[in-house]
Amino acid sequence: MSRPAFARLPVTLDLPRLLQALAAIDEDAWRSHFNADYFSGEWSGVALISALDARTELSPGRGEPVHRAAWQHDQRWSRALQDLPLDIVSARLLRLGPGGRIHEHRDYDLDGPDADLRLHIPLLSPPDVDFWLDGQRVPMQAGECWFLDLARAHRVANRDTSARVHLVLDCRPSAWLAQMIAQGLPDTPAPELSDSALQRFQRRLAEDAALSAELQALQDPQIFISRTLALAAEQGLEFSREELRAAMRNGRRQWNEQWSH
Known part of the structure; x- marks a missing residue:
């Protein structure tokens, strides 16, 4: 279980x-x-x-x-x-x-x-x-x-x-x-439910193909991070550079692990 x-x-x-x-x-x-x-x-x-x-x-x-x-x-x-x-x-x-x-x-x-x-x-x-x-x-x-x-x-x-x-x-x-x-x-005790600003931005990326393509085209990680933070701020969503880096690390690890099983 x-x-x-x-x-x-x-x-x-x-x-x-x-x-x-x-x-x-x-x-x-x-x-x-x-x-x-x-x-x-x-x-x-x-x-x-x-x-x-x-x-x-x-x-x-x-x-x-x-x-x-x-x-x-x-x-x-x-x-x-x-x-x-x-x-x-x-x-x-x-x-x-x-x-x-x-x-x-x-x-x-x-x-x-x-x-x-x-x-x-x-x-x-x-x-x-x-x-x-x-x-x-x-x-x-x-x-x-x-x-x-x-x-x-x-x-x-x-x-x-x-x-x-x-x-x-x-x-x-x-x-x-x-x-x-x-x-x-x-x-x-029952928990409270909520999404972080980063999670809400990720959902918007999934719904906006043009926005997603713009970020995917950025090869330099630092430029990608800066542009992501700027785009999120334009939509009233604020999260830190460190939070984004952590999400990128988690994403890379999950991507690698799916091929190791």
Whole structure:
């Protein structure tokens, strides 16, 4: 059976303890996210658990999970999660600053039946943060635990004046976790539906053969990007250069993958 796009797990977490541990993190411990092409503003993190062979502590890897300094020096992290029988291979704090944006992308390493499952636990969750997954706004609240299928397209915008911080866990699939996802689905809050400006522009391209042909004739990627942004702005549709680049990367990957199966 295919996985849902998201589900709020029916588990209880000790949010006060997690917030105490978060407050104890030194500001110097936060590191900028390694996917620099995927965000604007401030997107930073602190590794709690990561692979031994990871290029940076925030980067993915295939080696043995290692407890990093923040996890080792503060037992509140492990105690807050001790009632969840999870096989955690990665644990990170991810902070998106005020005005920050994570541009639309997919985490292809999470695709497939044997891939790790990603859980998001919002610790600081201001009201004006939009987390869009598969065209749906996921209404996550502080202290909840959500499974998110981030192999699907997703983006985040922090329109608030304070930071958003999530505890993000990558876990090996298990019968217990599959059961929690299934049990959580009936009570998962309904999402909001919306299209991004880029998606609306893509639909207009599909409907306007002349406009589509004009852009397809542009061979230089930078000229293509600039002209696309200008044409979209003429129609009242605004999206960033980084969002467009991410969509182009996703498009190339999907095009290549269709010939590899």
